[in-house]
Amino acid sequence: MYDAIFVTPWPWWVAGPAIGLIVTLMAWIGGKALGVSTAYGSACAIVSKAAFFQTREYREPWRLAFVVGLPLGGLVAAVLAGAFAPGLAYGQLDALTGGSLATKAGLLFGGGLLIGAGARWAGGCPSGHSIVGIAQGATSSIVATLAFMVGGFAVLNLLFAVLGG
């Protein structure tokens, strides 16, 4: 039982409903729509005077509290799984980059920039758009999710074609 909950990765039919339950509880208890990437805008709003970040959306403090919790939950999951091993290993990306730390760091840094800019441009990320937004039947969320998939499919397959793997 401990293994199934804390060690073995959950199958999709447990993972998906668990996420849906959290979305529902966030609305029913917290009164908010679950979302992650808008919190980066909230962080910018603290130091930036730019009009873009001065809207109500970015001035809600709960978003920052929420994203502070994310790595804490991840840490608990890793520790309970007996898999807490801080390091630089990054799955298939290690084979792709041929063990070059500089290449890997460059790809991750560039990827981070694209994620930050893309999420603000699209008005959300896979949590706020693909899960909560589609669950509400929002056109922008359906289109954004298709775009996430097309962009990811194109770039990842290009990456594997160029770097081999």
Added chain:
Amino acid sequence: MHWTAFTLFGALFGFVLSRSRVTDYNAIAGMFRLTDLHLFGVIGAAIAISALGLWIVRRGGNRTVTGQAVEVRRKPWQSGAIWGGLVFGAGWALSGA
């Protein structure tokens, strides 16, 4: 609900994402290379249960358990969904995050 309590929701979400391989580069690479369909199942089931849960909350008058208004609104349409979405997808593929 006090805003600091949302850290608990974040921790719960982070725990579930970690247990679900959503934070695993290989799972994300597998999704975009169509060699591991796990994440499609996760996202699909999450949408279905979220839709059901949000529908029940709406049917209940869109009030939280303590009687506050539920602020879950549909995101308005804007063309950034296309261009920003493509840029985000590229970053998702590179960083697996």
